[in-house]
Amino acid sequence: MHAWRASLLRFDPHGQAVFDRDGLLVVGRDATGRAVVLAAGDHATLAPRHAHVPCTHLPGRILAPGFIDLHVHYPQTDVIGSPAESLLPWLERYTFPAEARFADPAHAAEVAGFFCDELLRHGVTTALAFCTSHPASVDALMAEAQRRRLRLIAGKCLQDRHSPDGVRDETEQSLIDTEALIQKWHGVDRLGYAITPRFAPTSTPAQLRGAGEIAARHPSVWIQSHVAENRDEIAWARALFPASRSYLAVYDDHGLMRRRAVYAHCIHFDDADRALMQHTGSAAAVCPTSNLFLGSGFFDFAGAARVPFAHGLASDVGGGTSFSPFATMRAAYFVGREGQTKPGLSLPPERLWWLHTAGAARALDLEGVVGNLQPGCEADFVVLDPEATPLLARRTRQAGSLAELLFALIVLGDDRVVGQTVISEAK
Structure with missing residues (x-):
């Protein structure tokens, strides 16, 4: 004691x-x-x-x-602060080339160590993180987090289409790899696994369906992806999945919305989307520095209060511009003041702090455990x-x-x- x-x-x-x-x-x-x-x-x-x-x-x-980061990309550590006109060009120009390097286990391990040290230096003690499509990237991050006793949840990206060589995976093998990584890492010490479709446009219906089937077999694992971040991305998702009511509904249609499912951004929602989040127990990772930097839009805090669903704050490095929870809370305050349907919402500082600690733990289904x-x-x-x-x-x-x-x-x-x-x- x-x-x-x-x-x-x-x-x-x-x-x-x-x-x-x-x-x-x-x-x-x-x-x-x-x-x-x-x-x-x-x-x-x-x-x-x-x-x-x-x-x-x-x-x-x-x-x-300790702070909780609900959405962060460890392979994007080296592209933070890279200029681009919007999300999709930024992915093509910077993110995918950087992530292709994680096929090399030595590179993955070096970045993972630096990434974990940055989290701790900024007071982040729990994180929900994206790896790349390479299983070695998961192994590297889990090993470094385990060494530092971090509570970390992470997963291999699933992206079997509309992705360049070097990061695109193969449908069946990607699902086999996901099952193997769950068995290897989920529940080991303070580690958890997250089934991780990158976002709906970069996964075939077969890959999304397979991910949903894995999620049904493993109810204690997490699910993470992106949704409704950018209007061009939304139009793309709707064209690829015309039978789904909305971009968000694509995930529900494939069995990927439930407790322990965390979706980054959730900006361009209607009340039906919010009700779906509420009904399924899914949560939003709000990424204000990333959304401001890439010009994606503003999370509607007032809408999330009108049709309540779980949400917390996240850095979204490397689209996000800082590992610092203070930068994230500060940006969330600005978004609350200026980015609402009716401007002028003032998020109290106690609420901002809660959204990055105990509120984020609730979003992760870890209330009373961390945060x-x-x-x-x-x-x-x-x-x-x-x-x-x-x-x-x-x-x-x-x-x-x-x-x-x-x-x-x-x-x-x-x-x-x-x-x-x-x-x-x-x-």
Whole structure:
């Protein structure tokens, strides 16, 4: 057991922020050997009953749940910040050539190590990640995440058409590879597997149908893909699947919508799409820096409140422009202010933070496991320095409420705020 004394941020079951200015976090092992939160709350209340526990005192620091990135492409680490007029040209010009290099296991391993280190440096302790169409890319990422004790969910891209040589796979073999990778990695330590059609236009109906059949056989695995990101992409999907009601419905028609299914973007939705997300228990990964960078559009937060469905925040590196959760939360705030049918929605800072931690855990069907610092949760947390830069220090010293403090961190913060990332360990 070990205790940490600092300010403490966590969330109640209703998504409301709970903040102890002088808090205590007690971490230990549960019956299965996992490092979990044993107690969290006010120091004066908890300290007497944990006086025997070694304690690290961090005055002026904030302990907060490790961030969750709901959608990120590890093979696109090297194309972040590449200019293009829109999504489809960006894929052709930068992404596919970069991903073709992951046929080389040595290259995949080198990028995977760097990628995992970047996640941790920015305070991300759980991620749902795309690999490439090469099974070796999955092996490399899973091995590096396992070495660092990251909770990581990832999968091999399925893309058997409309893809260039070097990344296009073969229908039957792609499904065989997916089954083999599930058996190899799913449920090993803190790892999970995600069945990963790249997006509907790059998979034949046979590949999508096979992916749905695998999903039915393995209800505990995740599903991830893209949907309704770009209008040209939507028109393409509708032309390829004319029998489906909408682009989103393509996935439902092939058995790929359920709990633990996470779809990136979900921008150009109508209420029938939102109702389908709600009915199936599928979730959206909201990627504001990517959507702004590629000019794709804006996630409709008001629509997601009107017809509620699960959603959380994601970096979408390399279309996204930063690994930093602060950059993602900041961009989500801008989208909420300017990108709605009725502009002016102001997402509270506590809500933005929840969407990148406990809310994202709910979207992953991991509520109560990660993304929070309530008793029983895995002990992934970040130590934040609210005075990491001179300007941030000046602003946070004047914060008169939790909302003002969190908002200052969101607007002015970056990786320098993350003083330490602690991954599921007792000390």
